[in-house]
Amino acid sequence: MGEGVERSASDSDLISRAQSGDAEAFGELYLRYVNPIYRYIRMRVGDTQVAEDLTEMVFLRSFKSLPDYRELGHPFSAFLYRVARNMLIDHYRTKTSDVALDEADLEHGESAAMEDGLIRQDRDRAILGALSSLPPDYQEVIRLRVAMALPTPIVAEWMGRSEGSVRVLLHRALKALRKKVEEVEQDQG
């Protein structure tokens, strides 16, 4: 990292400098958030190389969008998460072009397509199979809050919900998951 960037600089300061074309400032933002963004993407795709490429694309696309970025009280990581989600949607929409995908129901289509590859790789894993059958919001809160162990306030920002709503959603999601796991394990004998 360049000498011109302080590790203690706030995200707002770094964003402002990056918007002025300061590459080092954006580099510091990258270092702060590459881990959670990569981990989120890695969880959604079955291949490390693909996850790395998509992660890089997220940051590149984010940089290109910085001129229009306004904080409005939301953390920068929430912005990166949105970019990552859009990137994944694009990725799976084209990857599964041979699979009928209802464009009007993108949330469901996205979710089903995304998990499709994972299920094929891990058919025998009850948790993954059960998770893929849950509604998208349930899947997402479990991924973020449980698998990634992100704190509730961050999950709330990323998902655009209140903290209370995230807690309730997680509670319901895990109960639904437990039920599905039992069903899957019963089916597997």
Add this chain to the structure above:
Amino acid sequence: MSRIKGEVSPEMFDRYLTEAQLGRAGIESRSDKFPGSAAPLRTLLEVADRVRAELAPADPEGAFVDASLARLLNHIRIAGRGRRQVSPRPVRPARPIWRLAFAPAMILLVAALLLGGAGVVQASAEALPGGSLYVVKRAVEETRLALTGSAAGDAALMEKFAEERLSEASTLSTEGSSDDLALALAGYDEMIARLTALASTSELHEGPGSLAQLRADLDRHIQILQGVGSHAAAAAQVHINEAVERSRHNRSVIEQLESGESPSDLAPGQEKTPKSPAGKPNEDRGKSSEDTPEPAATEKSHGPPPRAQPRPTKTKAP
């Protein structure tokens, strides 16, 4: 939310989950604090533990983070340089000769002519980066570019100058300093960036200034660079290899543009062709839903959503 006897409230579960994630207690000690809720709490925490055990993703490799950061910074710097130097001009009308953009080049050229006459300018044609006449050579090139009257004319000259930089790099790869080689390759990159900007905004479909021509040029340049790299000194190899990588990426950018996609969909240093049987992300990218994402936009969906729900409402888009 009120808690029914024998039930676990979302708040309680969240608190226990946090403690577990912080490694403060195991399931037994966690759930036994509230005997009435112990069984359901234990059940949910066990599910959470299984999720974490099976799905928790690893951090990225350090080598990837370093390389990715380097590519990103390089891309940002090149993009920044391009923005300042290129200022895309689709079809260039005749320009006044006193145009400020090439005034420094003209001043240098006039100074060279005054001080050394045409001989200096002629001699500079063979100059290499690091040489005393190299600045005159580049000034002559900029002046020639400024005096052309068409996008096609600009493109033809840029192609010629890009190949001149490659020729300089070839010479310097065996006998010159590493810094001078890097300078030649930076000049090549700059010329390709300008060509790309010109080709992406021009309406030319073939010949100099067209995307097809630029793609063919880049194919040839990659071959030239690989040839140069095969006999380059060890210190020069790094620069050559990086130049090959950038050229491949540039070629993919051109392919993106030709297919009507946004080059921003391509990661820095990334090629459009697949690198592994598993498939690369961009090989599958037919069309992008959002070339420009909605910054900090959020979705609101209320309660547990059914599987086929209307698209969630976007609440804010800064």
